[in-house]
Amino acid sequence: MSSSPAVRPVSFARGAPSTDIVDVEGLKQAAVDAFTADPAGMTGYGTAVGYPPLRQWIADKHGVPVDHVLVTNGSMQADAFLFDELVTPGTAVLAERPTYDRTLLGLRQRGADVRLVTLEEDGIAVDEVAQLLEGGLRPALAHVIPTFQNPAGYTLSLAKRERLLELAREHGFLVFEDDPYVDVRFSGEPLPRMLELDGGAASEHVVYACSFSKTICPGIRVGYLVGPPALIAKVRVRATNTYIAPNMVAQGIVHAYLTGERFPAALERVKSALAERVGALDAALRTHLPEATFRRPEGGYFLWVSLPADAGHDVARIVTEAADRGVAIVAGTDFLLEGGENSFRLAYSAVQVDDVEDGVRRLAEAVHAARA
Incomplete structure (x- = not known):
């Protein structure tokens, strides 16, 4: 399928904060x-x-x-x-x-x-x-x-x-x-x-x-x-x-x-935003991609998702199908010398919390389309 111009892009690819949480x-x-x-x-x-x-x-x-x-x-x-x-x-x-x-x-x-x-x-x-x-x-x-x-x-x-x-x-x-x-x-x-x-x-x-x-x-x-x-x-x-x-x-x-006055509060704002985003990501994955396994992190920017190893997943096809739906992820194979075809990394740091569920829903569609 080709992405519609009306589809809002959602990138789980880049490990960087969105501008709204930068002071x-x-x-x-x-x-x-x-x-x-x-x-x-x-x-x-x-x-x-x-x-x-x-x-x-x-x-x-x-x-x-x-x-x-x-x-x-x-x-x-x-x-x-x-x-x-x-x-x-x-x-x-x-x-x-x-x-x-x-x-x-x-x-x-x-x-x-x-x-x-x-x-x-x-x-x-x-x-x-x-x-x-x-x-x-x-x-x-x-x-x-x-x-x-x-x-x-x-x-x-x-x-x-x-x-x-x-x-x-x-x-x-x-x-x-x-x-x-x-x-x-x-x-x-x-x-x-x-x-x-x-x-x-x-x-x-x-x-x-x-x-x-x-x-x-x-x-x-x-x-x-x-x-x-x-x-x-x-x-x-x-x-x-x-x-x-x-x-x-x-x-x-x-x-x-x-050494100024603003840094402590700014850092707390970053951490609060990340916590909210990872909570939304956790819930969306459990709803839309229940076959996935992952561990919810206590900090940082990233979450690693593994799909059943015996189900014939091909992460390169998943990445392509996701891109067609306006969603960017990073293949697990990028982080290994071999293997990782059933895994991918999601960065939640730059994704607005209101976009998380829709992004995961489209990602789940991509996973299922890639297998088909």
Whole structure:
């Protein structure tokens, strides 16, 4: 079928907030405040480690000395620098199955020997990790998205966080704790970061990455790394050779916004909107696609849907049929090296709550049409 011009497009594809939950006025004021308070710092090149006041704010947040922190143009830039430092052709890297498609792309572009480990509802299967290590695998790092994982929305349990760190210490690999969604929890109790569990300032086995894309807005493009200072110093050299310094204007605005009066309320508004949207998505899936299995997340942007494996589903056809009905989703195959034909990711962050049920209804029609 061809989509009618009257059909309202609904995109469950992009992991970004809708503009109505971004504090645009607050960001405008933060820009004015930043340029007023520090015109030289905002307009100069700066240094490769980032805008000094923001770097200090991050260090204080995580309880580490400032030389443990490097601020980048988004957390994907932080990922790229770290991969460039640690991964060469043939380097073994552990990652979750499924995992963020850009992570897979970055690792494969560098020739990594990527070993995907089953992702369970309470996080990466640490027993499977242990078996790989006992079998002789010697990874340089394990990439984990521990909180509201992309694409699944799952969270790594405390017991598994502790066990993964034990394995890292025993076998001498780094845990790359990629954690951009941690601050958009809307239900449940927060868990300690693995950076904290490994000693914070004394941590030797964790490199932590985060971003302000999910708590402020994605257009700001500010992320950061926290890790052992010797490693951060090496990454700093790469950053210097790449761009001399990251975007001081963006980082200065982020700092002014974080330290201003509006940020706490704005973050609560984001979390409240996400909670409402995931509630509507949960209800709509149960109504219109009852054969689907999924776990309702306690935060973040994403929900992973699996259809019965023995029912002959083809997610590529589902994506096409959904697009014909004005609905965008992302195929599960994008997040795996193999498999995923019966799965897809739904991002609810950008979908207005009034559009959720109609979008899922059309998606269910697409699922059934694809099988036919």
